[in-house]
Amino acid sequence: MERDDIIEYSLDAHHSEEVGKKIRRKILLVTAILTVITAFEVAVGALVHQDSPAWKVVKLIFIALTLLKAGYIVLVFMHLGDEKKILKYCILVPYFIFIIYLIFISLTEANAVHTAWETYGG
Amino acid sequence: MAGHATTHVDTATAWGGKVSPFNVSYGKLMMWFFLVSDALTFGGLLVAYGYTRHTTQSAWPIGEETFDSLPFLGHGYPLMYVALMTFILIVSSVTMVLAVEAGHRMDKKGVMKWMIATIIGGFFFLGSQAWEWSHFIHGSQFGNVEIMSGEHTGSRAIVKGHFGDLESFTIVQAGSNHKVGDVIKETPDELFHHFRTAVMNGQVKDGKITLDDGSVATWKKKNDEHMELIIKTDGTGHSLSKTTKIHGKDAEAKYWESVNSGKKGTIIYGADMTNNEYGPAQYGQFFFFITGFHGFHVFSGVIINILIFLGVARGTYHKRGHYEMVEKTGLYWHFVDLVWVFVFTFFYLV
Numbered sequence: 001m002e003r004d005d006i007i008e009y010s011l012d013a014h015h016s017e018e019v020g021k022k023i024r025r026k027i028l029l030v031t032a033i034l035t036v037i038t039a040f041e042v043a044v045g046a047l048v049h050q051d052s053p054a055w056k057v058v059k060l061i062f063i064a065l066t067l068l069k070a071g072y073i074v075l076v077f078m079h080l081g082d083e084k085k086i087l088k089y090c091i092l093v094p095y096f097i098f099i100i101y102l103i104f105i106s107l108t109e110a111n112a113v114h115t116a117w118e119t120y121g122g
Numbered sequence: 123m124a125g126h127a128t129t130h131v132d133t134a135t136a137w138g139g140k141v142s143p144f145n146v147s148y149g150k151l152m153m154w155f156f157l158v159s160d161a162l163t164f165g166g167l168l169v170a171y172g173y174t175r176h177t178t179q180s181a182w183p184i185g186e187e188t189f190d191s192l193p194f195l196g197h198g199y200p201l202m203y204v205a206l207m208t209f210i211l212i213v214s215s216v217t218m219v220l221a222v223e224a225g226h227r228m229d230k231k232g233v234m235k236w237m238i239a240t241i242i243g244g245f246f247f248l249g250s251q252a253w254e255w256s257h258f259i260h261g262s263q264f265g266n267v268e269i270m271s272g273e274h275t276g277s278r279a280i281v282k283g284h285f286g287d288l289e290s291f292t293i294v295q296a297g298s299n300h301k302v303g304d305v306i307k308e309t310p311d312e313l314f315h316h317f318r319t320a321v322m323n324g325q326v327k328d329g330k331i332t333l334d335d336g337s338v339a340t341w342k343k344k345n346d347e348h349m350e351l352i353i354k355t356d357g358t359g360h361s362l363s364k365t366t367k368i369h370g371k372d373a374e375a376k377y378w379e380s381v382n383s384g385k386k387g388t389i390i391y392g393a394d395m396t397n398n399e400y401g402p403a404q405y406g407q408f409f410f411f412i413t414g415f416h417g418f419h420v421f422s423g424v425i426i427n428i429l430i431f432l433g434v435a436r437g438t439y440h441k442r443g444h445y446e447m448v449e450k451t452g453l454y455w456h457f458v459d460l461v462w463v464f465v466f467t468f469f470y471l472v
Contacts, residue, residue, distance in 0.1 A: 014226050014227065014228060014444070015226050015227065016227070017227060020223055020224075020226065020227050023223050024220065024223060027216060027219050027220060027223070028216075031212065031213070031216045034212050035209065035212065038205060038208050038209065038212070038466075039205070041467075041471055042201045042202070042204075042205040045185065045186055045200070045201050045470075045471045046186055046200040046201055049184075049186075050184050051364070051365050059472050062467055062471050062472055063467065063472070065467075066463055066464060066466075066467040069463045070460055070463055070464070073215065073456055073459060073460045073463065074456075074460065076219075077215055077216075077218075077219045077452075077456045077459075078452075078453055078456045078457070078460075079449075083144070083145070083146065084143075084144055084145045084146075086143060086144060087144040087145070087146060087151075087154070090144070091154050091157075091158055094158070095158055095161060095162065098162060098165075099162070099165045099169075102165065102166065102169050103169055103172070106169045106170070106172060106173045107172060107173070107176055109173070110172070110173040110174075110175075110176030110177045111176055113176075113177040114176055114177050114178075114179070117177070117179055118179070
């Protein structure tokens with residue numbers, strides 16, 4: 001009997017050498033981007049000190065660059081960008097809801113604790 | 123034949139519903155779910171680190187001051203080593219994605235080649251981390267000093283610079299192994315080992331060191347160079363700290379005054395679970411926990427990669443008609459890289 005119960009998956013579909021070439025070029029481009037970002041971060045980290053007035057901005061830039069790197073890794077290396085939209089959002093949306101809430105609640109609480117210690121001594 | 127279950131149920135079949143809303147196989151979907159939960163674990167750890175850092179009253183260490191060494195080259199290379207580790211992990215992620223790509227072309231040799239590269243990259247990363255831990259635990263030759271006089275009395279300072287090599291100990295009071303006038307000549311590292319132990323036990327006082335056997339000695343050493351004491355006091359903006367730096371002769375006087383005080387705990391060397399020379403105790407604890415947990419993920423990733431590599435070499439996936447197993451382990455391996463990107467930022471940079 002012929003099997004009729006195997007589902008065809010888009011990413012299981014094999015690709016040809018030409019398509020592979022394109023994919024490899026994209027991979028190398030992303031590698032270059034990740035390397036340049038990391039080198040930039042290290043250079044800035046070594047040059048700008050935490051007591052300098054620019055630090056607050058630098059910190060935000062670091063976080064933005066980290067999210068950019070994470071985006072490239074998840075969407076290109078892990079192919080989440082090529083998956084169906086519904087899968088992409090089922091993975092990303094719940095995670096971001098939880099983690100943003102966690103960051104918000106923890107840092108708010110931490111700052112309150114810090115202020116309390118500063119005010120009343122610890 | 124109707125009514126007979128097929129004996130070979132592969133993962134694709136096991137979905138059972140025929141139509142996959144996500145258009146991925148069961149195994150891959152479950153890998154994604156696992157990664158989400160694991161990402162929440164790491165997220166929780168990093169948020170806990172942020173919490174501690176925001177509540178803490180004592181000044182938090184700065185990445186480029188704590189991690190400024192390279193193997194064989196010593197100090198003065200802020201963040202270079204961590205950058206190298208990051209680069210190694212990024213490259214091994216790239217070789218993994220190339221293995222996945224080769225799998226899509228059913229190129230068995232290509233998959234094998236890139237998987238070997240990935241495994242080697244993983245081992246390199248683990249080795250680097252071992253060096254980093256060892257360096258973190260042993261610490262610098264100066265350690266962290268409690269200042270005993272002047273306006274900063276009672277503050278602790280981290281010490282930068284070059285510790286002059288110890289040359290010899292000269293016995294001035296006999297013990298069970300040495301008599302007066304003996305000169306102990308060992309390598310600077312061996313002498314330093316005795317010296318460090320004695321300082322930690324409060325057995326160095328007024329230029330004299332009490333050795334294991336009870337004998338007392340004076341020491342001869344080369345001059346320290348470029349010594350700098352960095353004192354941090356809590357600033358107003360939460361984790362930001364106010365930094366005071368003492369250089370040169372003043373720094374040397376203050377440092378050696380504390381060494382020669384004969385008091386236990388004035389100098390803290392390296393790091394363990396209760397104390398470290400870099401900053402608050404929680405700093406060391408989070409370092410061990412977060413980088414350790416990540417390192418454990420890398421280690422298990424390498425093991426899984428090796429197992430899958432063997433499967434590739436044996437032709438298991440080629441016979442199956444697709445290399446989805448390589449893709450799934452690839453997902454895990456990229457995840458490990460992803461976590462490191464965040465650890466790198468929040469532990470070393472910010």
